[in-house]
Structure formats: structure tokens, C-alpha cells
Amino acid sequence: MAIAMKGFHPLQKPVVKMNKPFISLCPEITRAHALTLMGWLEDERVTCYLSDSRDVSRSIEQAIDRSQLPILTHLFNRGGRFFMAYDRHDTPVGFVRLIKTGAQCEIVLVIGDSDKWGRNLGARTIREGMKLAFLDMRAEKLIAKIHPDNSRSLKAFLRNGFLLERETPTLKSFAMTAADYLQRLRTGRLADATGIYITEIDKARLESLIVLEEGPAVVELEHELERAIVVKPQQVARNVVTMNSRALLQLDDEELEVTLVYPEDADSSRGKHSVCSDIGAAILGYQEGDAIDWRIAERTRRIEIRKVLYQPEAAGHFHL
Structure with missing residues (x-):
């Protein structure tokens, strides 16, 4: 083997670090x-x-x-x-x-x-x-x-x-x-990226989902679920991308409006991206202003969360 050589307050704003190595x-x-x-x-x-x-x-x-x-x-x-x-x-x-x-x-x-x-x-x-x-x-x-x-x-x-x-x-x-x-x-000891937040309800649903799904994006999703800070739906910050949220993204030089949905509701032609897709797994739990590198369609893209346009928890829609 040789080598030569991502205390919580729901309104806390993470610092985006652009110089971390990406592989x-x-x-x-x-x-x-x-x-x-x-x-x-x-x-x-x-x-x-x-x-x-x-x-x-x-x-x-x-x-x-x-x-x-x-x-x-x-x-x-x-x-x-x-x-x-x-x-x-x-x-x-x-x-x-x-x-x-x-x-x-x-x-x-x-x-x-x-x-x-x-x-x-x-x-x-x-x-x-x-x-x-x-x-x-x-x-x-x-x-x-x-x-x-x-x-x-x-x-x-x-x-x-x-x-x-x-x-x-x-x-x-x-x-x-x-x-x-x-x-x-x-416990965050392997974090390479900005901290992410997920509600108790979303985590329970997604843990049941990943048992039935396969693929590289599902591995990434499970990784994100394991490292996420879990909060009650009533406590999640309004600018966090939760399930069924609609967000405005900057994908490299392209602006994109995306709704994060469960696989059965996915329709990419209408901007509804499954949480088991590359984009879906990437944005779950991030906040407005966060920027991440993520592998999408066989190439690395820079994704920035420009604005959360709708979040079920902020609207009181806890059943979604």
C-alpha cells in the first residue's frame, strides 16, 4: 500500500470552505x-x-x-x-x-x-x-x-x-x-464537508427507502444520512433543503429550480428530482449559501444552494 502524495443551533450558518480536497x-x-x-x-x-x-x-x-x-x-x-x-x-x-x-x-x-x-x-x-x-x-x-x-x-x-x-x-x-x-x-470526526441537517421524520422515511434502492447515489445518500445532524421538524431552519422542498440551485454556470422528492414522485422534466438521484442526494440537508462539489452524470459539478423557495416544515406542512 502506498500513498505519495463534509453544539447545534438550527439557525447557525455554516462557513463554506472551498479549499478542502475533493476526490x-x-x-x-x-x-x-x-x-x-x-x-x-x-x-x-x-x-x-x-x-x-x-x-x-x-x-x-x-x-x-x-x-x-x-x-x-x-x-x-x-x-x-x-x-x-x-x-x-x-x-x-x-x-x-x-x-x-x-x-x-x-x-x-x-x-x-x-x-x-x-x-x-x-x-x-x-x-x-x-x-x-x-x-x-x-x-x-x-x-x-x-x-x-x-x-x-x-x-x-x-x-x-x-x-x-x-x-x-x-x-x-x-x-x-x-x-x-x-x-x-x-460524531462528525470524518466530516469533509459542511454540516447538514435532516428532520427526524425525513430520516426515518429515508432509512426505510434505502433498504429497497441500489446504486452509487444510494450509497452517497446513506452516507449523508449517517453524518447528518437530526432535528425535530419544528426546529429545522427555514433555509434548509428538506424532503419535498423546492430550491433554486446554481449548477456550475446554470441556474436550476429543483424539487426534492421521493423516487415515486420523481419527474426530472418537471424539475422533480429523486433523493436517490445524484442531484437529490447532493442537496439534501444543505442550506442557502452552501456550495459543494458532487459527481453528477460522470463529471464533477459545483452546486450552490441559492435559495430555498419552499420548505414544508416552514409552511407547517409536516405531513409531506
Whole structure:
């Protein structure tokens, strides 16, 4: 494993921080990605602490030679799940591999773009890997095996709450359990973004919903539900996006009016976006003035909540 490298008062206004690192993990692997990966793995600074770098490089080369298809995802997912890590500019900066064996999952992570080292992308990528391992793959424990001299990796995993489980002169094994991960989310110790608020009623309904739904946006929604500050419907600030709220958004350079609805009421042609869609999962719980980066339709978008035009709780419509 090598790394080189989101007390409560309902009217409190969060400070939007624009300089936090952003990473999204994408499962589709193209031939262009494979060539980029090979380039990274030819850099000794990248591979010096990656114990299986030769095997990884050889398997990538074999994948390219074996198939002329433009998409190689199926070849990279043999024996585990492979993801390209993108920054907020949609530039590949590294990769993550998750290998699940029984209830345990191992994470292998590399920030391969040396120009991006020192920007805290490694720690942010770890958090995205944790999200997938615990909320999508349902691992009970996540393990990282790190060379003792790889100080960047050691600090990044320790900063994210991993605990040293065992060590040898050539390897340190760190671990985190699913229970600890959820506890850290709920207490804000893994926050990478502005705090969000959700009502007790909305959370109960959405927790029942995500059991029946699937997809990347549902994983993101579950993550948001776990980290949200839960308040009574009568206490939520009037400028928070709750379920069935209508809000004016700035989506990059485009202004968009959106109503946040449950899946059965969705009709994007009329501006009604499901909470299980990319936009829906993104805006839940944020307030007027908040701005976030979010992966929508395979690219990173900047979303700003310009104004909450209607909120059921503010209107006294608690049945919605």
C-alpha cells in the first residue's frame, strides 16, 4: 500500500470552505486509464512502498494486451473492485483497489500523480474507499497494510481513525471496524464537508427507502444520512433543503429550480428530482449559501444552494 502524495443551533450558518480536497472514485476503467496507471507504476517514487507493484504493473499490461475493447473494467475487477480516483477537475490522480474476503476488506491505494502530492488527496481518497467498503460492500472490517517507512500513508490512515492491529519489521497492519466507522460519521470526526441537517421524520422515511434502492447515489445518500445532524421538524431552519422542498440551485454556470422528492414522485422534466438521484442526494440537508462539489452524470459539478423557495416544515406542512 502506498500513498505519495463534509453544539447545534438550527439557525447557525455554516462557513463554506472551498479549499478542502475533493476526490471521487469511479468504477469504469478505460484503455486510457490503463496507460496512465502504467505510467504511474514506472515511477519508483510511487512504487517504492507498494509491495505488489510488479504484479499490478504486469496485470495491467496483460489486460491491455488481452483486449482491444475501449472499456477494461471487467478485467480490473478480477479478485476485487478497482476504482480510478478523480480530483475536482475530473483529472485521474490515483487508484483504489478493494479486496473483500469474507467479512473483511483490504484497501490498496495509490496517489500516482506526483504533481498532486502534498495536497491531502490521500486522506480524502481513504475516506471515499471507506465509504464504499462499509456502505456498499458491507465489510465488517477494513484493513490497510503499510510499509513502516511510508510515513505519508501511516499519517493518513491514523488521521482517519485506523488503529494499528499488528506489525512486523516490514509491514504495519491497520484496521477499522464498520461500527467505528459509523460512530465517527455520526460524531462528525470524518466530516469533509459542511454540516447538514435532516428532520427526524425525513430520516426515518429515508432509512426505510434505502433498504429497497441500489446504486452509487444510494450509497452517497446513506452516507449523508449517517453524518447528518437530526432535528425535530419544528426546529429545522427555514433555509434548509428538506424532503419535498423546492430550491433554486446554481449548477456550475446554470441556474436550476429543483424539487426534492421521493423516487415515486420523481419527474426530472418537471424539475422533480429523486433523493436517490445524484442531484437529490447532493442537496439534501444543505442550506442557502452552501456550495459543494458532487459527481453528477460522470463529471464533477459545483452546486450552490441559492435559495430555498419552499420548505414544508416552514409552511407547517409536516405531513409531506
